[in-house]
Amino acid sequence: MEILKNITTTIENDYVKAARASGQKIIGYVCLSTPREVFDAAGIFPYRIKALGRGDTSMADAYLSRFNCGFCRACLQLGLEGSYNFLDGIIETNGCDHLRGMFENWQHAVPRPFFHYIRVPHLIDQDSLQWFKEEIELLISALNQHFASGIDDQKLQGAIEMQDRVSLLMKQIYESRWEGEIKLYGHEIMALIVAEGSMPAADYLQLLDSFNEEIKNRKALDVRARIFMGGAATDEISLVNELEKLGGLMVADSFCFGGRVFLREAAAAEPVKRLAETYLNNLLCPRMFMSYSNRKDYIFNLINRSKADGAVLFHNKFCDLHGIENVKLKMDLEKEGLPVMLLEKEYGAGADIGRIKTRVQAFLEQLKR
C-alpha cells in the first residue's frame, strides 16, 4: 500500500505535514508506556519517535557514547539533524538509561517548546498503579497548562474507545497468521505498527480496515518456517523483510514496535485509572522488575498459538536489558524444545546484513527447513 510506504519510510510523513499545515500540535514519544490517548483527547498528534533503520550516529556520538544503544543514538541523530523539528514537544520516560540520555541530550541541544518527564514505575502493584495514575494526571495538567488542551474525562473516554477499536482490528490482522493460510508477512505487521505511531488514530483505523480487506484477496504465501522474533527496541522493517526473504516468516513477535503495542487488558472504568492499568499492567518490557514470568508466559503463549518452529531473539549492541533477558529466555524456550538463536546486532547496520543473513539461513537449515 502506497500510503503505508510513505509513513514507514519518511519521518515527516504526509499526516505530519497536514497536521502542521492545519496548526495542530505534535508531541513526540518513544516508549510504549506513554498513554497516547491523553494526546488524542487534547487534540494533539502523538508521534512515536523512530529512526526507521537509519544507522548514522555521527552527530549523536558527540553527546552519547559509542557504548549506548544504536537505536537511541540514531533517534538522537535525527533530532540533532532537524528531522524532528516539527515536534512541538517531547515526552521523556525512564524506559532505560540509554533512552533517558537520548531525551535529555536532545532537549539540551535542540530544545522543544514543551518537555515533560513521565516517571514510569518498575513494579506492577497497587502502589505503583496509584503512582502511575498520578503521573498521568500530571501529564494532563502540564498539557492543559501549556497548550490549553481542555482534556476532560469525556474526551479521554472517547480516545480510549477509539484505541480499543484499533486494538481489536489490529489483533484480528495480527492473529490471521496463526490459522489456515498465511497471507501477510511479519514485516508488513511491523510496518503497520510503525504506522500506528505516525498518524492520527481515526486515519489509522481506516488504514487497518483497508489493509484487512486487501489481504483477504491475496494468495497464500509459501512459508519455509514459522519464526517468532523478539527482543530489541527496533523499527527495522527492512531487516525483518530481508530475513523473511530467506523463507522464515515472522508469525509473532515481542518487539517494542510489535504486537505489544496493542495489549489493552484493564478493568477500571474511570478513564485515568483505566489508562494507568492499560499502560503499566501490559508493559511486558525487561525494564520492569519482578515480572519476568509474565513476559515469559506471554511469549510462550504467542509461540504456542502461532505454532512457531523456532525463535530468533535480537538485541542491539549495548542493550543490557534485552541482552540479559534474551539469554534467560533462550534457556527457558530451549527447555521446552524450541530451537532459539540469539542475534546481537548494530542498529541500522546495513554492512552487517550479510553476516546476519548467514546466521538466520543456517538457523532455518538447522530447523530442517
Next chain:
Amino acid sequence: MFYGGIDVGSLTAQAVILNENSLYAYKSMPVSSNPIDSASAVIGASLQEKNLQHQDLTYCVSTGYGREQIQKEGLADENISEISCHGKGAWWIMPRVRTIIDIGGQDAKVIRVDQEGELVNFVMNDKCAAGTGRFLDVMSKTLGVSVEEIGPLSFKTQKVIEMSSRCSIFCETEVHHYLQRGADLADLAAGINRTMAGRVMALVRRVGIEKEVTMTGGVAKNQAVRRELEKLMGLKMITYDLDSQLVGALGAALIARRLAEGKQ
C-alpha cells in the same frame, strides 16, 4: 552424474566436483573483487581439468559470501549457508566428527552436527576481526612475516609473550610496543597464536565440546593455533588429508547431490 559445490570466501574461492561415489575434482584460488567472477573461474577450472562443461553438473550448490548472487547468476541451483556446508563436508570426511571449528578469513564458527552430518547447533563470531584469519593477517604484517610463517615461528620457542587484549587493534599496538623493546619474533608469534585460540575458545564454550572435534578453513593450517586450542579443550582434534579450505565446497557438493536425489 556430477555434482558441484562452490564456496567463495573473503580471501579464497573453492570448487569441488563429486561423482556418485567420490571426490572427482577440486580447485582453490584467491578471490577477485567480484564473487561471480571468482565463482565462475574456480568452477570453470575444476570442470576444465576433467574436460567437463557446466551443464554436465546435475546439480550445483553455492555457499560462502555472495552465494545468493552466484545462484542468481545461474552458476548454482541452490545456495546453502557455509555453516551447514562445513558441517556436512567435515562429517563426510570423518563420520565420527560432531564439533567443527571453522576459521576463515573474516569469521569464525563453531558447528555441531549429528550422526547424519546435519546441523544441530552453531555459533558465529560477532562483527569483529579478533579470532579470525584477518587477525593473523594483521599480526603477521606487524611482525614482518608471512601469514603462513606465523604458525611455524611459534614452534621455535618455549617462551610465550602473553597479549593482554584479544582485540586486533589493541593487540597490534601491544605487539608494536614489544617489538620496540626488542622482543623475539617467535615469542610474540606464540603469544599471538595463543590469543587467537583463546578468542575462538570463547565460541567453543558457547556451543560445548562433543567429540570428535576437528578444524576447517584456512586457519586450520596454522599448527600453533591448533595446538593452543587442543590445550584449552584438553583433547586432540582429528585431522584429515584434504585441504582444510575445501571442506565448505565439499559440503556444498554433498548437499547438491542430496538435493538432486531428492528431486528425482
